[in-house]
């Protein structure tokens with residue numbers, strides 16, 4: 001259940017240095033800073049001895065317990081990291097609340113938010129990262145799950161080399177059931193393009209939306225015919241238009257498997273390398289980099305001038321002292 | 325474990341009642357009969373006045389359900405969330421009661437060691453997915469709600485999308501208040517498809533009184549009638565056969 005307002009505010013504003021001690025296992029975690037918060041709780045970066053971990057606190061026992069179930073299941077999957085690994089679960093007898101606050105401790109995944117990574121490094125990273133994402137999804141689907149709440153906020157880019165990891169398993173649902181948690185913009189039901197049954201195609205719709213929203217400058221809001229609107233957005237963007245076939249197929253729910261969408265996206269990406277568009281994009285970036293370098297050179301000149309002026313002034317000062 | 329059908333009333337309103345019984349008392353009555361009452365307060369632009377907010381919270385508290393005050397824009401997300409969460413809450417209550425019977429003492433989810441809670445939640449999740457659910461939607465159509473009704477309609481269609489993705493059966497029925505002849509007027513009889521609402525909504529006329537309490541009372545009575553009729557006809561699991569008069 002969603003947290004009540006007061007306790008949520010308190011939990012979201014714990015000062016740095018707060019020590020969270022578990023009453024069952026007795027281990028302590030010193031909070032360093034808040035990593036993020038959402039509908040179901042708040043996540044802090046913390047240290048326990050020398051190791052850095054992420055701690056999720058909530059006043060909702062039920063949703064925390066559900067999330068831990070999924071993290072535990074994920075950790076049993078061989079050969080792929082489907083989410084952060086779960087380290088411990090405990091309750092904290094906090095000084096400010098009469099009740100105890102449940103929390104769990106997980107692996108801290110250091111990295112950058114998906115959207116800001118694309119903004120910083122360029123759109124050409126979007127298909128690369130979505131291809132990676134589709135490998136993870138393929139594995140997750142093979143295990144009988146659907147991620148559910150797939151959106152840029154729940155993806156983190158670690159590295160180097162850059163690679164995608166999933167965060168926040170709150171929406172993860174067994175296939176065949178109703179998707180537990182979702183975000184409107186990435187939900188095919190909201191767009192009138194399918195049900196909320198947990199099936200692989202549900203995630204693949206969201207994967208297409210992740211790519212669209214991260215390449216599209218403005219906020220997207222549904223107006224009228226959702227499908228027509230999304231297709232118009234794709235066509236209006238030079239970069240996205242190159243992936244129109246794959247994206248459209250995913251939006252329409254015509255991919256049954258992540259691996260199929262991955263293959264098509266890869267094929268479309270390698271087809272792009274020699275198009276006019278890319279060549280045009282590249283010089284743009286180079287000139288930006290040059291501009292930066294030029295800026296740096298100007299900085300050096302400025303430093304030299306200032307140093308010379310200071311030296312001159314100092315010389316004058318010495319001269320003046322001696323002359324006295 | 326057998327749970328039968330979960331029964332909820334979802335009240336959507338934007339302010340204070342001004343006619344008839346205290347709605348919180350009626351909600352308490354519903355709770356006594358195993359019906360959870362959830363309340364969603366819809367805002368336009370300005371904040372809801374304090375007494376409206378207090379009434380909404382009081383109704384939900386008395387009705388054993390959840391309440392939330394939102395702007396019309398967020399309505400869809402909220403309606404489905406509140407309904408799902410109230411369902412989980414009720415099921416958790418049932419599972420907790422079961423636990424108490426097994427363990428003999430006053431034990432709930434919170435008292436279990438963290439590593440054991442997951443097992444309980446698995447049972448709750450499973451039930452939430454498969455249990456049958458009846459939701460009676462009670463919509464305030466008095467004056468100020470008029471502009472919000474298109475959003476309410478959208479939210480309800482969205483709700484059916486979420487609930488119909490479950491494996492369990494759903495039934496919805498829609499009442500509005502104030503009604504023409506009674507305090508609450510039936511718009512849609514029990515149906516798994518709330519989309520039928522689209523046809524009915526544009527015809528809604530808004531009136532002056534806001535008889536929230538009496539409307540709740542009539543909604544409860546409708547649940548009862550339905551149940552007794554169903555158990556009269558069969559063991560209770562047969563699809564509901566509509567009454568000819570009302």
Ligand SMILES: Nc1ncnc2c1ncn2[C@@H]1O[C@H](COP(=O)(O)OP(=O)(O)OP(=O)(O)O)[C@@H](O)[C@H]1O
Pocket residue numbers: 035036037038039040041042043054056084106107108109110153154167168169170
């Ligand atoms: N293991 C982790 N390592 C690094 N950062 C994390 C980790 N877990 C969570 N975060 C950060 O904290 C934020 C909030 O966490 P999370 O999404 O789990 O909370 P939530 O309450 O479930 O939110 P939501 O509203 O998305 O459901 C994430 O978006 C992410 O930025």
Ligand SMILES: [Mg+2]
Pocket residue numbers: 038153154167168
């Ligand atoms: Mg999140």
